Amino acid sequence: MILIILIAIPIGVLSAVRQDSLFDKVTAVFVFIGFAVPTFWLALLLMILFGVHLGWLPISGIRSLNYEYLPPFAAFLDLLKHLILPVLLSAFGGLAGLSRYMRSNMLEVIRQDYITTARAKGLSERVVIYKHALRNALLPVITILGLSIPGLIGGSVIFETIFAIPGMGQLFYMSVMSRDYPVVMGILFIGAVLTLIGNLIADLSYAVADPRIRIA
Numbered sequence: 231m232i233l234i235i236l237i238a239i240p241i242g243v244l245s246a247v248r249q250d251s252l253f254d255k256v257t258a259v260f261v262f263i264g265f266a267v268p269t270f271w272l273a274l275l276l277m278i279l280f281g282v283h284l285g286w287l288p289i290s291g292i293r294s295l296n297y298e299y300l301p302p303f304a305a306f307l308d309l310l311k312h313l314i315l316p317v318l319l320s321a322f323g324g325l326a327g328l329s330r331y332m333r334s335n336m337l338e339v340i341r342q343d344y345i346t347t348a349r350a351k352g353l354s355e356r357v358v359i360y361k362h363a364l365r366n367a368l369l370p371v372i373t374i375l376g377l378s379i380p381g382l383i384g385g386s387v388i389f390e391t392i393f394a395i396p397g398m399g400q401l402f403y404m405s406v407m408s409r410d411y412p413v414v415m416g417i418l419f420i421g422a423v424l425t426l427i428g429n430l431i432a433d434l435s436y437a438v439a440d441p442r443i444r445i446a
Contacts, residue, residue: 231375231378231382233318233321234321234324234328238324239371241332242330243336243360244257245257246340246367247340254333263326264323269322269388270392272322274392287311288312290394292312292396293308294312324378331370335367336363338367366440368439369436372432377428378428380421380424380428386400387400387402398417398420402417
């Protein structure tokens with residue numbers, strides 16, 4: 231989610247500011263590819279490329295067999311190598327959708343009268359876009375991100391299965407199939423807690439993004 235936020239929001243803003251430019255068209259193609267390509271199929275291709283042919287990245291698990299005997303920095307690098315492919319692939323679909331959603335919000339905001347007034351007052355384009363327009367355009371995106379936090383459990387089942395990661399999504403699926411109700415209820419409870427945390431983070435982010443909400 232952090233990776234999606236750091237990449238999708240700037241892409242959406244630049245696509246809106248440079249509407250119909252080459253950058254906007256390239257990102258539009260990227261978004262359509264992100265929606266159309268099955269992520270499990272792309273995961274298998276990247277595993278073959280980077281894991282089998284090039285040998286740069288591991289293709290299963292989150293740790294090497296000798297992880298416990300590695301020094302701290304080497305253990306961190308080992309964990310990082312195992313997480314590169316799953317994290318990038320799980321962020322791919324969300325990155326495409328959120329960047330497009332951010333673009334549409336930004337286009338709607340920069341056409342408002344107060345943006346025209348800010349430009350007429352002589353403010354620089356950077357201040358107009360990143361101080362005045364961006365804050366209001368972020369509000370719907372914050373709502374989506376807050377509601378996406380519970381999906382971190384269920385949305386990772388495919389990647390956990392492909393990369394053989396013993397995660398909570400796979401555990402939930404196996405518990406449902408084996409009718410292990412205590413584990414199912416425990417994971418549902420964690421999902422409910424994450425839902426509350428997501429709503430809390432969204433409410434606090436509203437106040438940070440929009441001064442009117444903070445004053446109220």
